[in-house]
Amino acid sequence: MNNVRIRRGTAAAAAAAVVVAGLVTAAGPAAAAAPCTPKIQVLGALTPDTYDPDSVQTQGVLDFGAGNLSVGVSGGKPVYWTGTILHKVPLADPNAGGRVLAVNRHGLMVGVLHDTAGTTLFSYRKGAAAVTTLPGGHGYDMEADVNDAGYIVSRGTPGGVVWKDGVKVRDLPVPADAGPGTRxxxxxxxxxxGDVLGMAEQDYEVPETGQHLQGSHPVLWPGDGSPARTLAPSGSGTLESSHVQDIDESGRIVGYDWRGPWHEYRPFVWTPPHTGPGSSPGVLSTHPYGTLEAISPTTNVSVGTAKFHPESMTLQDQAQWWPGSGPVLALPRLAKDAPSTADAVTDDDRVGGAAVNAKGRLKPVIWTCASKQAYSPGR
Known part of the structure; x- marks a missing residue:
């Protein structure tokens, strides 16, 4: 979700144009590939957890920073790692939960806290004594991202918001081409x-006819200051929801659509200039459903999770890897037949996520030299 990474690991008027200009930074070349050893690196973790395919996971790597810095969640708490060593984000309320969603190459993190006051967005720098709460950053099931220029984007009140240095600098409006009742x-x-990615949802009943307009559309707020616009959804936009998860330096967008009964997901990609609907690379050969959660900044590699419906779990969820063309491939499991997920990917061929070990415990993991580990599974 930023220059370094993934996801998750996210965000038009005369005053806005000044802000937009600050958002635009030149994208650097892909990092030179360094020698590495293909392996699944298990990171330090807080309280051991089990995997629940029907819930947000309490362990996992959600983004990568510079060097050996990675961020995410462990034991339901916001954490970061240097190599395999875990560090807790300092919280005023030790009972609060949350996660670090993204980090840039300068070590600026963004995450969410869950406590008695609700859900709050925060920023944090490695080594700081406390987090910085971001004004207006409240909501349920919040996502967020940060780029290397230090701009943080998320849903706020009432819509999308951009922050810089802990101060709100821009609102992200509903696109003019969206229909009535859209938020x-x-x-x-x-x-x-500075291209910002999000999702708009429409729920509106036409007074004159009683027609119920309902659906979801991806939204793009271009970094050049041009007006926000909706993109064609992955499906009909009525009984399906298009979840857009990440955007690379070229503007290529990845995500998934949701269909019918719970967890019937299909990976989707939207390519510039975004004049048509998204397309799907298909699913892993062993699983009927799947997601794309993250795309590398410049190498066109995407990762996500292959799935079954939780009520018909023929095979456990599995981390998946897609090079941008051809079939979706699998990443090896940490233990035989044990579930795994992928949520972050770098230009230097690392993938972050979570996996269950032989003792049934969910652990945060990193696949190194992921392209050398990806394989086509048999049925």
Whole structure:
């Protein structure tokens, strides 16, 4: 979701144009590939957890920073790692939960806290004594992202918001081409040039006819200051929801659509200039459903999770890897037949996520040299 990484690991008027200009930064070249050893690196973790395919996971790597810095969640708490060593984000309320959703190459993190006051957005720098709460950053099931210029994007009150240095600098409006009754549901990504990605949801009954207009559309707020616009959804936009998760430096967008009964997901990609609907690379050969959660900044590699419906779990969920063309491939499990997920990917061929070990415990993990580990599974 930023220059370094993934996801998750997210965000138009005369005053806004000044802000937009600050959002635009030149995208650097892909990092040179360094020698590595293909392996599944298990990171330090807080209280051991089990995997629940029907819930947000309490362990996992959600984004990568510079060097050996990664961020995410462990034991339901916001954490970060240097190599395999875990560090807790300092919280005023030790009972609060949350997660670090994204980090940029300068070590600026963004995450969410869940406590008695509700859900709050925060920023944090490695080594700081406390987090910084971001004004207006409240909501349920919040997503967020940060780019290397330090701009943080998320859903706020009432719509999308951009912050810089802990101060709100811009609102992200509902696109003019959206229909009545549309609101910003999520803001999920920002790239180096300042393109912001999100999702709008419409729920409106036409007074004259009683017709119920309902559906979801991806939204793009271009970094060049041009007006926000809706993108064609992955499906009909009525009984399906298009979840856009991440955007790379070229503007390529990944996500998934949701169909019918719970967890019937299908990976989707939207390519510039975004004049048509998204397309699907298909699913892993062993699973009927799946997601794309993150895309690397410049190498076109995407990752996500292959799924079954929780009530018909023929095979456990499995982390999946897609190079941008051809079939979706699997990443190896940490233990035989044990579930795994992928939520972050870098230009230097690392994938972050979570996996269950032989003792049944969910652990945060990193696949190194992921392209050398990806394989086509048999049925």
């Amino acid at each position: 910003i549901e999520m803001v999920t990504g920002i790239n180096g040039r």
